[in-house]
Amino acid sequence: MELKLDRNRRLADYIYNDLGSEEVVEIEKEIARDPQLSEFYLLNMQVKDYLQAKIQLEEMRSDPQLEDAEQLADMAFDNESQDESHHEPVRIRPKRNRIRNMAFAAAVAASATIIIAVGIIPSNINQDRLFDRYYEPFEASDYSQRGEANETYREIAIGINNYVEGNYRQSIDQFGTLALDPLIQSEVQYYTALSYLGLEQFQSAQSLLESVLDGDNRFQLEARWYLSLCYLKTGEFDKASAVLGQLEIYDGMYKKDAQTLRKKLGRFRP
Incomplete structure (x- = not known):
């Protein structure tokens, strides 16, 4: 496929x-x-x-x-x-x-x-259609099988399941009830950002994704990909290109899309 x-x-x-x-x-x-x-x-x-x-x-x-x-x-x-x-x-x-x-x-x-x-x-094509072409919600259906089986992770799983089901506002509210413990901060910020992205609140998503990249090593590639799409949507093409260039270095699921998307960004620059 x-x-x-x-x-x-x-x-x-x-x-x-x-x-x-x-x-x-x-x-x-x-x-x-x-x-x-x-x-x-x-x-x-x-x-x-x-x-x-x-x-x-x-x-x-x-x-x-x-x-x-x-x-x-x-x-x-x-x-x-x-x-x-x-x-x-x-x-x-x-x-x-x-x-x-x-x-x-x-x-x-x-x-x-x-x-x-x-x-x-x-x-x-304009930048909105290009965004629609490359944006897909993050696949997180297997998260309930990850992490420790404690109350905190069960609460995180509820928020993530809301995100997977497209209940973005409920997901944001659920994550808002969780304390920003350093052990779960990346998950909380990342999935809250994705929920804002689903609601097309790109500035809020962008701010959180930038925080994820400043944190630990979890979700680094994923956060870069979705951050580049936020930059695309808000017209910050140079920032989007820089982030996509970072993704091209890594052999992974975003490498090819990052290469092709970065090539297309030139047509939108003033």
């Missing part, structure tokens, strides 16, 4: 011109020797066409001169009777509007469906 996701992301980067020259050569070789990948590439090129059509249609719909253009088209295509009876002309604009709206809706639906299916985002 991870290999497939990585391949899809590289293919998306290739289609939307986000790869270096060496990476372009490598993926073009893969496409040439893998029929399934070649077919997938062709499908994604069709998606790109859908996206471009969608953008053009959106621009047309927002053009203040669109109504005048439609009236001009009516004058060209309506077969108005010119006889002495002066019959009312047959107006076809409503039909044309319906066709245009249907085409617009179809293009939007097709684009959205295929993008969701293959995970491709166009190159004019």
Whole structure:
């Protein structure tokens, strides 16, 4: 699954011109020797066409001169009777509007469906969409099996389970009742930060994640990853790039995503 996701992301980067020259050569070789990948590439090129059509249609719909253009088209295509009876002309604009709206809706639906299916985002993506592409809640479902079986850790487990279930406010409240014992401070700060991140309170999450990095060695890689996403969301691209650069040093689950995300940050810098 991870290999497939990585391949899809590289293919998306290739289609939307986000790869270096060496990476372009490598993926073009893969496409040439893998029929399934070649077919997938062709499908994604069709998606790109859908996206471009969608953008053009959106621009047309927002053009203040669109109504005048439609009236001009009516004058060209309506077969108005010119006889002495002066019959009312047959107006076809409503039909044309319906066709245009249907085409617009179809293009939007097709684009959205295929993008969701293959995970491709166009190159004019903004930082919010880039965040959405890389952010996933932390998988902590096995925490109840960790640590000492005492009351403190049971209370921590309750807070973490609330986080896992998406009950972010309850998770924050639960951790707020725990004393900041040095032995559990990292857990309390880290999961509270993740809960704030789930609530899209990025400044609060950022502050806590920075504290985690100043603490002991637990959650160092995880905290860096989520901190980089906070910086991305708040527009602090240089800080995000620096943190991602630290993650690239370590062989782990965040290494590849850190590399590709850091490459993309340049497009958002003023």
